[in-house]
Amino acid sequence: MTDKTVAAASPTSGDAAAAGTGAEMPYARATHAARGTGRVDAATGAVVSPIHVSTTFERAADLSYPRGRVYSRADSAAYDEPEAVLTTLEGGAESMLFASGMAAAATLFQALPQGARIVAPEVMYWGLRKWLIDVARPAGIGVAFVDMTDMAALAGALDGGADLVWIETPSNPLWGVTDIAEAARLAHRAGAVLAVDNTAATPILTRPIEHGADIVMHSATKYLNGHSDVLAGTLTVSVGAAGDPLWQRTRMLRGMNGSVLGPFEAWLLLRGMRTLAIRVERASANAAAIARHFSGDPRVRAILYPGLPDFPGHDIAARQMAGGFGGMLSLCVAGGRDAAITMAGRLRLFARATSLGGVESLIEHRASIEGPTSPVPDDLLRVSVGIEDVGDLIADLDRALGR
Structure with a gap:
């Protein structure tokens, strides 16, 4: 058994992860959510993960970091298990925790190259729509809003080129439905990355990566935590997009901007995902x-x-x-x-x-x-x-x- 996946076993449900989508999930989504990584604390035998609060980590005598950790702003032990659980639930390659859903989305947008163009829904979470209008556009990022329930409208918007297509399905608060697979096809044909806000559906109901999405975002404050007591956000990347410069730059910006949550909040998020x-x-x-x-x-x-x-x-x-x-x-x-x-x-x-x-x-x-x-x-x-x-x-x- 590893920290990142549940130990291999024969699938017991049709929910088993599709081949090639990423992290193993030999059990049903409900089982994996409840059991998480299945990790037992080696020091105590505790079945509930300890809270890791250290912000810094010791170097070896040769000044290397043999345990792989330097500073919690970029890589906290508190994030390992919740990120691993979400990665497996979404069928991705890896995940990142952020201080909020807004922080997760904004960091991804900031990682785009200068002069990039985003195609986003006309109807979407209003705070993020406002960020695109008031922050992204003045910073030189092109933003086009289209009806994401109309694939012909999306195709037309992509005629002008794009770096990122952002969809939200069902979309807040009209709950319009976007065809993820068709949106992925159109985005990839235009050379764009497809990112999906999966907050409302959750990986229990929809796994966008299985339908062709490259990146999945959650306002983890909502269903993932589920108890209205944690502010958090997440991004999960597909196997195919994990090596993309956009994802690597997003990871770098998370550490440099410090847009991360504390260890207790990470632990509460993990606890929330169990139910x-x-x-x-x-x-x-x-x-x-x-x-x-x-x-x-x-x-x-x-x-x-x-x-x-x-x-x-x-x-x-x-x-x-x-x-x-x-x-x-x-x-x-x-x-x-x-x-x-x-x-x-x-x-x-x-x-x-x-x-x-x-x-x-x-x-x-x-x-x-x-x-x-x-x-x-x-x-x-x-x-x-x-x-x-x-x-x-x-x-x-x-x-x-x-x-």
Whole structure:
């Protein structure tokens, strides 16, 4: 057994990693998430990993570093196990932890060559969209926003060339679905790297590398941690892209910028991933039940959820999401902005708060958060469905919607 993979064994599930995709995963995703690397602490026999807090490491007498570590800003022992677990879950070559999802994405963008061009979704996490507009463009990086549910639009945008194609699927907060395999084909034909924000789907439901992606990003604050008590981000690279200068420069910038998280936060992230599968499965089942319950309700103008058969992109989502459609949905409330805000104010069980992917259910009026340039309808409430009893969740929403 090694620190990086679970010991080899006969596959016990169809979830076993496809040949050539990267780290071994002889067990189902749920098993691997729960057991992690399977490493037992050699000194104590502890089945729970110790927290490594040292920031510096001793040289040998000849001033070399025989243990391979110099300084925790670039290479902390605290990162080894959570990075190894995520690498195997995503089927990649290696992963890196960052201080936040924004730090992970921004570091990747900063690693692009001068004058690079990025093609990104029209609808995506608003903070990253704002970063691309307010930071990347003034720094000389070209950014084109396109409808990533329309592969013809992506192909047209790539006619002008690109270095990086960034997609997010399902996309926050309209939950549009992008065909990862087709996006990868178009990106690679144009000579671009394909990076996928997999925060909402998680590797339990979607493994973008299996569909041709080169790099996978997570705001690990969300589902990977799952308890709303850690700020973290991750990048995972495919086997084929691991030697690319973009990935190597990203690793260098992580160390130089110091955009890393502390050892306790890394340990909390590892602990959170142990329950990732069961949390995602429960949240997905709850979200699907809520979407079905309110589908066609006259108090709701629209329900945006990839699991509904009539949702645009449902067939693509069904093909690339295994075992569920995620715990995120949006309600567009009949009556517009004021009705939506009033409805959110009546809720007792759902917390009115930013973020997603925790065990608790959250709701938020996104247009108020994103401001006047937001592409989000002003009657939309973004819902992060937690793991509570679904009957209680439905009753709370039903009461808040009124008669």
